[in-house]
Amino acid sequence: MTVLEMMERSGMKNTTLTVAFIKDAIHLMQSQVDVHTATWKTDIADGTREYPFPANMIRLKSVSIKDTTDSKYKRIRRLTHSPVVSEDTDPE
């Protein structure tokens, strides 16, 4: 369906505002259901625990770590509680 058809069906007049609302609607849908999914990979650095989420990710489905013995990504579990160590100043 084109943006114009959506404007005509809904009675919207402003194209820029319609495009912004369409993006909001897609964002809302993607927060609840899987419309479009994607995967992202990043390097793990020895001694670094903090990694940012991908900028264009809306909802996290799973996190995996590469098992280098068989080159497979395996899903890891979420910690149910915070560890006792809040920061390790000498992780090595």
Place this chain on the structure above:
Amino acid sequence: MSYDTHKTWFFQTVGRNIHLWQYVESNATDTLAGIRISLPDEYYGKQLIYPDESITAGLRFEGTAFVEPFVSVDPNELNGSAEPTLTNQTSPDEADHVNLTRMLSLAVVDYLKAMVSDSSGDLEKKEYYMREFWKKVGDDQSNKRRNFNVFPISPFAIK
């Protein structure tokens, strides 16, 4: 070398970041006459530590994302018998298509109607259209699933 990563790695979400933890059960060792032995006074036990190794492309996220929200051709129509070739439109205009199924596009129309009602102050209508929005999103999801409900019938049931 990472192994059994599904058993030995854990994560935590902290704001816009993820914290990775590696589970280890370790103690200090020494090699005596070619045999590795644990040192009883230096037992560290079970603990969560920061990642203990570098892994190239080792962390993989899977999630929902903005993937080409606007495209130049109708994503629901075949190109002959082939899948349509979708080109992302970074500056969408009225002629561009929203990259959603027909049902989700109708849901977006309901969302737009809800926003029109919201700006005119008609909150009852807004709530109605938002309900319609979620109903269509749910209908679209159920199109991909096939569930069976089986009920046992009592032998003495009156029909």
